Amino acid sequence: MKIKDIKDILKAKIYTGEELTENKIQGVFASDLMSDVLTTEFFEERSILISGLNNPQVIRTAEMLDIEAVLLVRGKIPNEETISMAKDNNMVLMTTNYNMYNACGILYSKGIKGLSNEKNQEL
Amino acid sequence: MKKIKSYSYRINKNDFINAGKVSSEIKKNLKKIGFTNKIIRKLAVISYEGEMNIIIHSEGGGIELEIYEDKISLNIRDIGPGIDDVELAMTEGYSTAPSEVRELGFGAGMGLPNINNCSDDFKIASSENGTKIESTIYLE
Numbered sequence: 001m002k003i004k005d006i007k008d009i010l011k012a013k014i015y016t017g018e019e020l021t022e023n024k025i026q027g028v029f030a031s032d033l034m035s036d037v038l039t040t041e042f043f044e045e046r047s048i049l050i051s052g053l054n055n056p057q058v059i060r061t062a063e064m065l066d067i068e069a070v071l072l073v074r075g076k077i078p079n080e081e082t083i084s085m086a087k088d089n090n091m092v093l094m095t096t097n098y099n100m101y102n103a104c105g106i107l108y109s110k111g112i113k114g115l116s117n118e119k120n121q122e123l
Numbered sequence: 124m125k126k127i128k129s130y131s132y133r134i135n136k137n138d139f140i141n142a143g144k145v146s147s148e149i150k151k152n153l154k155k156i157g158f159t160n161k162i163i164r165k166l167a168v169i170s171y172e173g174e175m176n177i178i179i180h181s182e183g184g185g186i187e188l189e190i191y192e193d194k195i196s197l198n199i200r201d202i203g204p205g206i207d208d209v210e211l212a213m214t215e216g217y218s219t220a221p222s223e224v225r226e227l228g229f230g231a232g233m234g235l236p237n238i239n240n241c242s243d244d245f246k247i248a249s250s251e252n253g254t255k256i257e258s259t260i261y262l263e
Contacts, residue, residue, distance in 0.1 A: 033231045
């Protein structure tokens with residue numbers, strides 16, 4: 001699915017990286033805990049991070065893992081620092097009014113699966 | 124094995140504004156040299172978690188990136204107060220971080236376990252004078 005499709009499905013507002021929204025992504029990870037996100041370093045898929053954490057650390061974390069897009073939930077408005085960091089890193093930064101559960105549920109119902117490792121699959 | 128290149132970075136205590144800057148630079152340098160994305164991502168996670176630990180818990184420190192013909196090492200060092208119980212700190216979910224750190228999305232007790240998981244070789248030594256982590260990834 002293209003990032004653009006996710007934007008449309010979740011009626012998201014784009015802050016940076018409009019020109020990158022034709023890129024396709026293969027998986028999603030959702031968390032407010034950056035250290036939990038940092039456990040996904042073994043994934044090769046092109047991915048998007050959904051988070052309620054609205055500060056530059058969410059962009060830094062995505063940068064470390066080559067995550068292509070960050071989607072903030074509950075209509076959070078990123079500050080200048082967060083936006084410019086996303087821009088510097090060629091990342092799509094967008095915001096949806098949906099809350100975390102609904103944003104994830106809607107994407108899942110459209111066939112986008114979450115990134116998961118073996119440890120999680122056992123659960 | 125021969126050391127090819129090394130870089131040294133300083134990290135200040137409580138410098139939350141610049142948190143991640145050093146790791147970002149490390150990542151860019153590794154990319155410039157041309158390592159695979161997989162190796163760079165692992166080193167980026169190690170460095171970022173290490174950097175956050177120094178900012179959150181220590182009196183200041185630094186990271187040294189050493190590139191050898193057959194491996195890459197990250198030496199993460201800081202000055203006091205050290206880790207009381209290293210074994211406990213290595214447990215997933217154990218954290219002594221204050222609540223302001225949790226608001227940044229850290230302090231979930233995954234830092235050291237993440238560093239360990241990403242490393243091929245991981246050494247940690249801590250005393251009241253500070254903590255030293257030596258993390259190594261071998262090149263194929």
